Amino acid sequence: xxxxxxxxxxxxxxxxxxxxxxxxxxxxxxxxxxxxxxxxxxxxxxxxxxxxxxxxxxxxxxxxxxxxxxxxxxxxxxxxxxxxxxxxxxxxxxxxxxxxxxxxxxxxxxxxxxxxxxxxxxxxxxxxxxxxxxxxxxxxxxxxxxxxxxxxxxxxxxxxxxxxxxxxxxxxxxxxxxxxxxxxxxxxxxxxxxxxxxxxxxxxxxxxxxxxxxxxxxxxxxxxxxxxxxxxxxxxxxxxxxxxxxxxxxxxxxxxxxxxxxxxxxxxxxxxxxxxxxxxxxxxxxxxxxxxxxxxxxxxxxxxxxxxxxxxxxxxxxxxxxxxxxxxxxxxxxxxxxxxxxxxxxxxxxxxxxxxxxxxxxxxxxxxxxxxxxxxxxxxxxxxxxxxxxxxxxxxxxxxxxxxxxxxxxxxxxxxxxxxxxxxxxxxxxxxxxxxxxxxxxxxxxxxxxxxxxxxxxxxxxxxxxxxxxxxxxxxxxxxxxxxxxxxxxxxxxxxxxxxxxxxxxxxxxxxxxxxxxxxxxxxxxxxxxxxxxxxxxxxxxxxxxxxxxxxxxxxxxxxxxxxxxxxxxxxxxxxxxxxxxxxxxxxxxxxxxxxxxxxxxxxxxxxxxxxxxxxxxxxxxxxxxxxxxxxxxxxxxxxxxxxxxxxxxxxxxxxxxxxxxxxxxxxxxxxxxxxxxxxxxxxxxxxxxxxxxxxxxxxxxxxxxxxxxxxxxxxxxxxxxxxxxxxxxxxxxxxxxxxxxxxxxxxxxxxxxxxxxxxxxxxxxxxxxxxxxxxxxxxxxxxxxxxxxxxxxxxxxxxxxxxxxxxxxxxxxxxxxxxxxxxxxxxxxxxxxxxxxxxxxxxxxxxxxxxxxxxxxxxxxxxxxxxxxxxxxxxxxxxxxxxxxxxxxxxxxxxxxxxxxxxxxxxxxxxxxxxxxxxxxxxxxxxxxxxxxxxxxxxxxxxxxxxxx
Numbered sequence: 001x002x003x004x005x006x007x008x009x010x011x012x013x014x015x016x017x018x019x020x021x022x023x024x025x026x027x028x029x030x031x032x033x034x035x036x037x038x039x040x041x042x043x044x045x046x047x048x049x050x051x052x053x054x055x056x057x058x059x060x061x062x063x064x065x066x067x068x069x070x071x072x073x074x075x076x077x078x079x080x081x082x083x084x085x086x087x088x089x090x091x092x093x094x095x096x097x098x099x100x101x102x103x104x105x106x107x108x109x110x111x112x113x114x115x116x117x118x119x120x121x122x123x124x125x126x127x128x129x130x131x132x133x134x135x136x137x138x139x140x141x142x143x144x145x146x147x148x149x150x151x152x153x154x155x156x157x158x159x160x161x162x163x164x165x166x167x168x169x170x171x172x173x174x175x176x177x178x179x180x181x182x183x184x185x186x187x188x189x190x191x192x193x194x195x196x197x198x199x200x201x202x203x204x205x206x207x208x209x210x211x212x213x214x215x216x217x218x219x220x221x222x223x224x225x226x227x228x229x230x231x232x233x234x235x236x237x238x239x240x241x242x243x244x245x246x247x248x249x250x251x252x253x254x255x256x257x258x259x260x261x262x263x264x265x266x267x268x269x270x271x272x273x274x275x276x277x278x279x280x281x282x283x284x285x286x287x288x289x290x291x292x293x294x295x296x297x298x299x300x301x302x303x304x305x306x307x308x309x310x311x312x313x314x315x316x317x318x319x320x321x322x323x324x325x326x327x328x329x330x331x332x333x334x335x336x337x338x339x340x341x342x343x344x345x346x347x348x349x350x351x352x353x354x355x356x357x358x359x360x361x362x363x364x365x366x367x368x369x370x371x372x373x374x375x376x377x378x379x380x381x382x383x384x385x386x387x388x389x390x391x392x393x394x395x396x397x398x399x400x401x402x403x404x405x406x407x408x409x410x411x412x413x414x415x416x417x418x419x420x421x422x423x424x425x426x427x428x429x430x431x432x433x434x435x436x437x438x439x440x441x442x443x444x445x446x447x448x449x450x451x452x453x454x455x456x457x458x459x460x461x462x463x464x465x466x467x468x469x470x471x472x473x474x475x476x477x478x479x480x481x482x483x484x485x486x487x488x489x490x491x492x493x494x495x496x497x498x499x500x501x502x503x504x505x506x507x508x509x510x511x512x513x514x515x516x517x518x519x520x521x522x523x524x525x526x527x528x529x530x531x532x533x534x535x536x537x538x539x540x541x542x543x544x545x546x547x548x549x550x551x552x553x554x555x556x557x558x559x560x561x562x563x564x565x566x567x568x569x570x571x572x573x574x575x576x577x578x579x580x581x582x583x584x585x586x587x588x589x590x591x592x593x594x595x596x597x598x599x600x601x602x603x604x605x606x607x608x609x610x611x612x613x614x615x616x617x618x619x620x621x622x623x624x625x626x627x628x629x630x631x632x633x634x635x636x637x638x639x640x641x642x643x644x645x646x647x648x649x650x651x652x653x654x655x656x657x658x659x660x661x662x663x664x665x666x667x668x669x670x671x672x673x674x675x676x677x678x679x680x681x682x683x684x685x686x687x688x689x690x691x692x693x694x695x696x697x698x699x700x701x702x703x704x705x706x707x708x709x710x711x712x713x714x715x716x717x718x719x720x721x722x723x724x725x726x727x728x729x730x731x732x733x734x735x736x737x738x739x740x741x742x743x744x745x746x747x748x749x750x751x752x753x754x755x756x757x758x759x760x761x762x763x764x765x766x767x768x769x770x771x772x773x774x775x776x777x778x779x780x781x782x783x784x785x786x787x788x789x790x791x792x793x794x795x796x797x798x799x800x801x802x803x804x805x806x807x808x809x810x811x812x813x814x815x816x817x818x819x820x821x822x823x824x825x826x827x828x829x830x831x832x833x834x835x836x837x838x839x840x841x842x843x844x845x846x847x848x849x850x851x852x853x854x855x856x857x858x859x860x861x862x863x864x865x866x867x868x869x870x871x872x873x874x875x876x877x878x879x880x881x882x883x884x885x886x887x888x889x890x891x892x893x894x895x896x897x898x899x900x901x902x903x904x905x906x907x908x909x910x911x912x913x914x915x916x917x918x919x920x921x922x923x924x925x926x927x928x929x930x931x932x933x934x935x936x937x938x939x940x941x942x943x944x945x946x947x948x949x950x
Contacts, residue, residue: 044929044950048737052093053689053712059088081640082548082568082594083215089692089711089739090785090804092760094930097253097296099759099783100220100804116792116800116809117844117856118823124807124846124854125826126543127563129573130584133518133537134544134850137212137499138162138193140512142170143203144230146505156504159512160184160231161519162193164212164219165850166544167828170231174512174521180541180583181519186227186234188829192219197264199311201273204230207237207312209261213280213335214383214443216355220298223258224277226312239277242317243301243333246906252297259298265339265347267370269309274370276347277306277315278336283356297356304333305349307370320373325360334360340386344393346414349373350384350400362400364415376415381407387447389454397421397449397457397471401441405434406461408447408471424465424474427486437461444497444516452508458525460498464513466529477528478535481592492528492535494520497569516569518542541584543852545570548641549610550834550847551599552855557838560585561855562622564607565834565847566595566641572609574623575853584852590623597644601651606671608646614638614655618671632669632676633657639690647696650704652722656691664690666708668722684728685716692757695743696721707731707752709740715754715771731771737761742788742835746796755786755801760931762948764789764801766813778879779818781808783931783946788835793842794860802832802846817879827854874915874936874943882950883925887936889915896938898922902930915941924949 061084090098118124138161145151145158152173159174161181168187173179187193187208195209205228211221224237245256260280267274281299305318323334337352346368353361362381365373381400389395398409398418408421425433437444438461446460455470464478479486480496495517504510513520518539528534550565560577567573572595573587589595596610600621607621614635620627637658645654650670657667659680664687669678689712697705706721713736720726731752738756745752746768754765754774762776763786777799785804791813792798799813801820806829810818822829827846834847842858875888887898893915900909900922908927913920915936924932927949935944 043734045735045737048093049713052091052737055091055093055096056088056689056711058096061085061088085639085641086757089741089757090759092931093737093758094760116798116811116823116858117846118800118807118809118825118827120825122857122859123826124824124856125580126584126851127561127578127580127853127855128575128584129543129545129587129852130541131539131586132545132567132570132573132589132852133163133495133515133539133542134166134546134568134570135164135497135499135516136161136514136518136544137164138168138196138208139500139514139519140196140198140502141504142231143198143206143505156507156510159519160196161512161514161542162196162208163542163544163850164192164194164215165546166193166830167191168193168208168231168234169542169544171519171538171542174538175523177536177538178540179538181539181543182541184231184234187225188222192221194219194221195261195264195278197266197275199266199273200268201271201311202228204228205273205311206231207264207266207275207277208234209264209277211258211260211280213260213262213282213352213355216282220259220282221261224261224264237312237315239306239315241302242304242306242319247301249330254297254301255299256302257299258302262335262337262352263339265341267341267345267347269370272309273311275308275312276339276370278339278349279303279306279317280335280337280352281355300332300354300356303335303354305336305373309370318371318373320371322373322375323365325354325357327357327359332357332360334363337361337383338385340388340396342388342393342396342414343391346393348376348386348388348396348415350386350398352383362402364398366415377411377418379407379409379418383442383445385445385447387449387457389449390451392454395454397447399445399447399459401437401445404439404441406437406441406445406459408459410471421471422474424459424467424476426461426463426465427476427479427489428462428481428483429485430483431462436463436465440497444499446498446501448501448503450508451503458501460501460513462496462498464494464498464501464528466525475529477525490530490532492520492522492532493537494535495537518544543584544850545573545852546849547847547853548595548833548849549597549599550836550845550853552836552838552843552845553600553604554602554838554840555604557840561843562600563845563853564598564600564609564623565853566598566610568849569594571595572598572611574607576622580855590619591617594641596641597655599644599646601646602648608632608644608653610642610644612640612642614642614657614667616644616653616655618676620673628674630675632671633667633678643691643694645694645696645706647704647706647721649696649698649700650722652696652704654694654696654706654721656694663687666691666694666706666718668704668706670722679722679724681718681721681724681726685710685714685730686718686728688712689714693740693743695745697749698745699749705749707743709743709754711739713737713739715740715743717771731767733765733767733771733774735762735774735776736765738763741786744789744791746791747793753789753791753799755789757785757787759783759785775816777810777813777818778946779810779815779820780945781820783933787831787833790835790837790844792858793837793839794858798858800835800844802835804831805829807832807846826856827851873941874945876934876945876947879946880948880950881924883923885922885924885934885947886919887913887915887922887934888919889941892916893936893938893941896936896941899935899937900924900927901933901935902928908932 141156142158168184199205208225212219262280263278265276281303351363364377381402384400387397394414450456478494495515497516500514511522522535546568553562560579563575571589571592578585616632619629643656666681669676689710693709695707706718738758738761741757742755750770756763764777788802800809808820809823830851831849836845846854
């Protein structure tokens with residue numbers, strides 16, 4: 001598509017002036033560089049750190065990430081502020097925003113033959129939770145599970161569910177409370193499933209859309225997938241991206257691509273299936289509207305209606321002028337949110353605001369031929385959902401987010417006119433009568449019409465409500481808790497935040513429900529207003545739990561393993577006596593809400609359960625209703641998911657906090673059996689930057705020692721860490737750049753392993769002299785955030801790391817450039833946020849953000865890497881250089897295309913070179929300093945490698 005000429009409003013003009021001002025500053029800086037002696041100039045890395053600190057100080061989320069849930073709802077923000085903090089911690093320090101969209105998927109086979117967990121002989125084993133689900137936006141009955149094809153003699157008891165971050169799942173018998181979910185192969189297990197559609201001419205053809213738009217780019221998808229065998233196997237659908245490529249408008253970066261699919265619709269046209277895909281967009285937005293921050297738009301120019309008129313074989317985007325919106329920033333396609341097929345075959349489509357523009361939402365269109373769309377109404381809202389009568393072609397309902405609240409409308413004449421519908425009033429005293437979504441209409445918004453009666457409608461927000469007279473009278477049919485007033489209702493429990501409701505074919509009384517708590521089955525939805533068993537949770541084995549932290553009990557594991565952890569919206573689950581071989585284990589949650597840092601005392605006497613901000617609870621262990629418990633702290637001065645550390649040797653708990661004057665601090669609490677004595681540690685290195693990782697030294701014997709990593713590239717040690725009479729020592733390397741994610745020790749306190757959260761940095765560091773000197777250990781690791789690290793205590797040269805893309809391992813950590821490979825046997829490329837070691841038997845607990853908990857074991861056998869992985873065909877060296885690099889190959893590829901991209905995705909070098917066993921030189925002297933991606937493509941080769949231009 002083309003763009004109209006830009007008409008600059010004052011903000012854009014100010015941005016242009018700011019850009020000119022920046023150029024002038026750069027020129028002045030260059031002159032100063034020439035006249036000031038070199039020894040007085042800042043080092044290049046120090047300049048980078050200062051730039052990173054400026055980005056952190058100007059973070060677009062400084063005004064929102066510490067808001068309460070209530071305050072976030074009032075501002076229309078997603079309930080989970082953790083994503084905002086991760087945006088800050090994973091940002092590329094040179095760009096000021098994360099760059100996950102620049103990372104190419106890694107596709108490694110099983111790689112390490114033996115040794116570390118996840119190998120051929122030591123697979124990862126999934127441990128649970130068995131009974132906890134997670135955010136689910138797609139639920140549907142298998143259309144082929146009927147009649148002669150139903151397999152077990154029961155129609156429609158086979159169902160699918162798609163999780164936001166957990167992939168696609170299938171349950172062979174949803175009727176059975178212990179019927180277990182299994183993940184569907186062929187779709188990445190960490191993929192965000194957002195939409196589905198079934199081919200009306202061939203029920204074995206199913207489409208899945210990925211990427212959730214509603215959480216500001218936190219759940220980026222990977223386009224459209226298609227199965228032609230009823231969901232057994234899947235393949236990505238190649239949809240050519242419209243709207244031009246990447247471009248930059250001032251400081252705003254627009255990335256082209258299909259990052260979010262909001263809905264899919266299929267329609268039979270004389271035996272041929274038309275497929276419509278509603279492609280969305282997102283941005284890393286700036287709520288304080290400061291011009292100092294670049295805005296990163298994902299897919300704004302690529303959004304719109306993509307259509308295939310030949311069973312999904314070929315695709316094009318509809319460029320109808322009527323499907324555009326116009327701002328002073330340019331012309332963009334409206335973003336489809338929901339498709340509905342009317343009883344006469346007409347298609348209706350509703351829209352959502354294009355993120356970053358606050359425009360284009362609330363519109364309702366229709367088409368009969370699939371190409372010409374007519375704008376029918378504009379409800380002046382944002383996200384807009386539709387529900388169509390199955391018998392009356394002109395009767396539809398609308399549920400829209402208008403001014404941050406849910407509003408309901410209906411039409412009886414195909415949108416020639418619309419009328420307001422009274423909203424339901426929720427029994428929850430915390431939910432206002434004017435808005436049953438409690439300020440979350442941008443996030444959880446569902447409306448459906450009963451297939452057999454278009455006067456019966458269902459709406460979902462925090463809870464589910466039903467009207468049997470077209471919206472005149474409402475009845476609440478689910479509750480998320482026993483809060484006052486709701487506890488008086490004899491209705492079913494359904495987890496808060498309802499996202500999907502799908503009826504069983506040919507049975508209007510049975511339905512599937514998707515929520516933040518997973519999947520529920522309504523076996524008799526018509527009775528839900530008075531029967532608490534009419535809807536039941538169905539999460540057995542549906543392990544899409546998003547953990548932040550986890551821990552394993554160090555003792556008493558003869559009768560099974562004990563785990564605890566903190567999760568997104570599912571509290572801090574406790575798993576006791578989990579036995580390998582018995583399948584996944586159930587958990588229980590002592591409190592609820594959003595869990596955070598959690599740990600079990602090494603002696604098994606007590607546990608710490610963390611919740612949002614600086615809320616931490618001491619519980620006697622094993623945890624039960626009769627044990628002692630108390631609040632260590634219950635304050636709002638920590639991060640949403642707060643950094644903590646337990647020193648079991650001295651019974652001291654540390655947490656990230658702030659002083660009364662809003663300065664960074666660490667609270668150290670000496671733990672007693674019934675209360676804690678807390679001391680606030682301030683000043684020195686602590687004051688400079690927010691702590692992002694902590695590790696208590698296991699080697700201290702007289703007084704506790706705490707190691708702390710910060711968001712601004714620093715590591716320091718606090719001796720006598722539970723006292724104001726402490727001493728703080730800097731251990732930082734002058735080459736550190738990024739936010740520290742993990743600190744671990746080797747055989748002594750001299751041997752320290754450190755990792756970084758960020759894109760665009762060296763993520764793995766090591767010292768064997770207590771921090772006097774450091775060496776970076778990224779080797780061939782892709783440019784991805786690294787969250788956790790562990791050394792094999794039996795084989796010093798083996799190290800594993802938890803990353804945004806799963807577990808990686810190396811068997812040559814002592815090499816200047818270690819070879820990292822994924823060890824995914826039993827697991828997938830799901831984000832791994834925490835790694836914990838039980839030293840008694842070298843069991844490793846891997847805590848994932850989307851697939852629950854896994855365990856594996858280190859052993860003393862040296863691992864070997866299979867040749868197909870270790871011997872990468874293309875080698876780039878050196879990976880840090882100032883003037884030149886070399887490309888070498890281990891076999892003859894003939895003529896290849898070599899391209900180099902900066903981390904903005906811009907091509908800075910392109911050349912055809914013959915790779916036939918001899919190295920090729922590439923001059924990089926003209927490139928700016930920073931990280932680059934070198935890509936080699938040709939016959940039999942497609943490889944990308946990261947290098948640093950010094």
